[in-house]
Amino acid sequence: MRNYIVVFFLGIVLFLSACQSESETRSIDLAEVTRSVFYAPQYVALEEGFFEEEGLDVELQTTWGGDTTMTTLLSDGADIALVGSETSIYVYTQDSRDYAINFAQLTQTDGTFLVAKEPKPDFTWDDLKGSTFLGQRVGGMPQMVGEYVLKKHGIDPQQDLNLQQNIDFANIPGAFQTGDAKYVQLFEPTASTFEKSGDGHIIASFGEESGKVPYTVFMAKQSMINEDRETIEKFTRAIYKAQQWVQENSAETIAESIHPYFEDTEVEMLAASIDRYKTQDSFAPTPLMEEEAWENLKDIMDEAGELPEDVPYEELVNTEIAEEVINN
Numbered sequence: 613m614r615n616y617i618v619v620f621f622l623g624i625v626l627f628l629s630a631c632q633s634e635s636e637t638r639s640i641d642l643a644e645v646t647r648s649v650f651y652a653p654q655y656v657a658l659e660e661g662f663f664e665e666e667g668l669d670v671e672l673q674t675t676w677g678g679d680t681t682m683t684t685l686l687s688d689g690a691d692i693a694l695v696g697s698e699t700s701i702y703v704y705t706q707d708s709r710d711y712a713i714n715f716a717q718l719t720q721t722d723g724t725f726l727v728a729k730e731p732k733p734d735f736t737w738d739d740l741k742g743s744t745f746l747g748q749r750v751g752g753m754p755q756m757v758g759e760y761v762l763k764k765h766g767i768d769p770q771q772d773l774n775l776q777q778n779i780d781f782a783n784i785p786g787a788f789q790t791g792d793a794k795y796v797q798l799f800e801p802t803a804s805t806f807e808k809s810g811d812g813h814i815i816a817s818f819g820e821e822s823g824k825v826p827y828t829v830f831m832a833k834q835s836m837i838n839e840d841r842e843t844i845e846k847f848t849r850a851i852y853k854a855q856q857w858v859q860e861n862s863a864e865t866i867a868e869s870i871h872p873y874f875e876d877t878e879v880e881m882l883a884a885s886i887d888r889y890k891t892q893d894s895f896a897p898t899p900l901m902e903e904e905a906w907e908n909l910k911d912i913m914d915e916a917g918e919l920p921e922d923v924p925y926e927e928l929v930n931t932e933i934a935e936e937v938i939n940n
Contacts, residue, residue: 721819800885
């Protein structure tokens with residue numbers, strides 16, 4: 613009889629523990645602006661269990677484009693969004709009551725590469741003059757950084773190029789393959805895939821040319837940060853663990869970890885893409901967004917004529933959470 617009682621109470625304890633564990637798990641809907649090797653630390657956080665360690669059950673969705681991603685966040689279709697930090701400025705200047713706050717930086721350079729149809733062993737930026745250039749959408753970070761770099765090299769994108777910007781982001785690679793454009797801006801692993809197939813040749817990096825910028829950032833609505841700060845801290849802590857893991861491991865090891873998110877790409881190709889990003893320090897080593905990078909972002913937007921107003925760093929960037937995570 614005594615044994616039955618012990619077993620009964622053990623069963624109750626286990627049941628209550630399971631219920632407590634389940635109640636402590638917080639579900640998070642995360643929207644990413646696109647699927648890219650550029651976001652490797654995010655996939656590492658998912659695959660290596662760093663979110664689980666923090667009691668978070670993260671459901672990832674790809675929302676394809678800055679406008680769509682921000683709309684998803686603001687309409688409560690996602691709790692957190694990974695998107696270009698310029699979108700937070702656009703929303704803020706539209707007098708949004710519950711605007712988006714940048715709280716954890718993931719990438720710190722542009723992630724695109726200049727790809728040419730033909731090999732260019734002696735490439736100079738002047739080679740682009742008079743050519744057909746397949747650019748990114750107006751107002752997005754890839755296009756603004758692209759124009760910023762071109763102008764730095766004495767090229768007027770509107771006057772010196774036949775600049776095409778009427779192709780949806782997802783269709784740009786295909787349009788380059790079949791169209792007349794001689795140059796295009798591409799993310800990895802598409803750029804390396806084109807190089808391997810002979811459909812294109814990587815000749816320059818916009819990330820190396822543009823300097824540090826808060827290119828892709830995790831953001832949440834102001835209300836969520838105020839009302840559920842603990843969850844945001846846990847999320848940021850998981851991302852920081854992943855960032856450190858990426859810094860400490862080889863491109864090959866990282867490629868093996870994130871391969872489930874790129875099943876159509878060979879591990880070797882992923883590793884080559886990751887190595888390219890690691891070499892130019894594209895992956896931010898910590899979630900803290902520096903003010904200098906924010907100012908560089910606004911300079912790039914202003915140069916492109918896309919900065920609606922000068923929004924202070926302190927207004928749209930929360931550094932307290934990242935600093936607390938890093939220090940502890």
